[in-house]
Amino acid sequence: MKIEVNYAPLFGAARHQGMRLTCLAFAASDLNRMASNAPGDLSPEFLYQQAGSTTPNWQAGEGLYLAPTLLAAGNPGQPLETHYPYQAAAPAFVQAPVPPTDVQLHSSALTAIVPTGDNVIDQIRQGHAVGLILESTETLFYPKDGVVAFSTNILLDRVHAVLAVGLGEAPDGVHHVLIRNSWGVTWGDQGYAWLPKQYIDMHALEAFGR
Template sequence: MITVECLVDQQPVKAKNQGNRPTCLAFAVTDLNRSFLDEDLGPEYFYRATLSRIPDWKPGDGLQIPAAIEASQLGHPTEREYPYQVDEPAIPLEALPDNLALHGRPINFFTADVGHLIGRVRALVPMGLALRLTVDFYRPVDGIVAFSPIALPGAMMHAVVVVGLGCDEDSQPWFLIRNSWGEAWGLDGHAWISASYIESHAACAFGVEHGSSDSR
């Protein structure tokens, strides 16, 4: 049983569904920027802006961190103004519109140190994690992803957002994450992962600087 210490979200936040596209990082980055506007930011614009910075990209390749960092400097339109698409974009990529209001702040990547992550969550600052996935990640039980030391071979990194901190009966820390696989995953799209999972399977963490609203 996990005892909740703190939650970043003051109100329940609905988990979105990326569908059959490798867009998890785009969902996580726009989720991290949600505090800058009272309306959902759309991941499609950031995803396409990142793709345009990856030489020889083709559908299914996913994103690359340097390109994502550069693209995040642009900001993000609302989901209403630039909605998410079911399918991958066609090649050649269409130019992005230049008449949209863009919001949020750039992302930065850092080491997924558990102590640092605990401090950020206690400060009510959400962060993203790039995780190697295990079989158990696909099937949380009662909202908990069981720890396994064995990651799936050849799988892409998967981005999620950390939105809470708790501890188990042995006072070991656990982190509540929001996934982008819809509300059917875990408990309404959320689940707990252990510090051991992060230590074994997190390639890196990422976040944005939070403060007052930022529009461009």
């Protein structure tokens, strides 16, 4: 892969969401970290609980919706992960989280953007990481040599959020974006993999950025 842009070093090792439906909280947390120039990982737990608590009829343990997640990243923002650690299990009740006292909350104005490959590539070239909400395929679960193969066979009711943090070109000339996942370092190449542009064009349901 001929690499044009790579923001992965800004984030470091990929994190692991475990068995919880928190992929959007992780992707948005990392994007907020970059956009707000936070000094370390932001708390996906805080963002998850805050966004969930403002979503009508939301039940604890469910996945998040994009609009309330972006609003929560902007107001109230997020503490560092070290100040509000991630939990292995979902909270039992829906309630707004209370941050520790005297702790800074990092926030940024994130917004939904057009979820096309061309737009995502443009955003990356302009210096921004991009959040993606994707239809899942089996190839997404099993990258080969650090690359997610394009597939038209979607897995029903399996939607997943990742963060696009780089841009490259394969030997055949196909543009790929480097995605940061939240399935730990055993997925792909240390938690990262290259996603072909046509995968975004076919399977991106929503995208978000600055």
